[in-house]
Amino acid sequence: MFKFLNKIRGFREDERGSSTAEFVIVATTFLTGFFWVFxxxxxxxxxxxxxRALDITVRELRLYASPLYTHDYIKEEICDKALVFNDCSDMLFLEMDEFDPSVGYAKNYKCYDKENEIAPVTTWSPxxxxxxxxxxxxIIIDPLMPNGIALFPGTSETGVPLVADTAFVNEPD
Incomplete structure (x- = not known):
């Protein structure tokens, strides 16, 4: 029994490695904060x-109204201008609808459901x-840190939804 107590006492008095434990606690906290900020x-x-890509594409649509502006063409233009997305053409969903200012526009956004591989039905009315x-x-993007998505409202287990919207007036003839 005394041998065991002497070993415990010796372990308690030994200060080797104490800075390592402090470093692990501080470094973990610092690096977690750094990666969340990143x-x-x-x-x-x-x-x-x-x-930005949506605004530039809509500006071209407004200025050069043409029957060539289809859903696929606008989607391709947005993906070409937004250079930071992987698999943009498959993951980007567009919705276009007439806007009545007296009523407003309160429809919920629809994104691709990665978990169930469901593509939402969106309206397309120029x-x-x-x-x-x-x-x-x-578009839904994958986070770098899976636990970090709790910081963003409206997130799901499948990723972070990014939504951009704008309105424009079809110019008269």
């Missing part, structure tokens, strides 16, 4: 690039002349 910046960059048109793009 991932947040990356997600914000992707959100900004999606909004509207007529002098009509306000609302367009929304949605």
């Amino acid at each position: 991932e947040t910046g990356l997600i914000m960059t992707k959100q900004m690039m999606l909004e 509207g007529s002349r002098n009509e306000i048109v609302y367009i929304r793009a949605c």
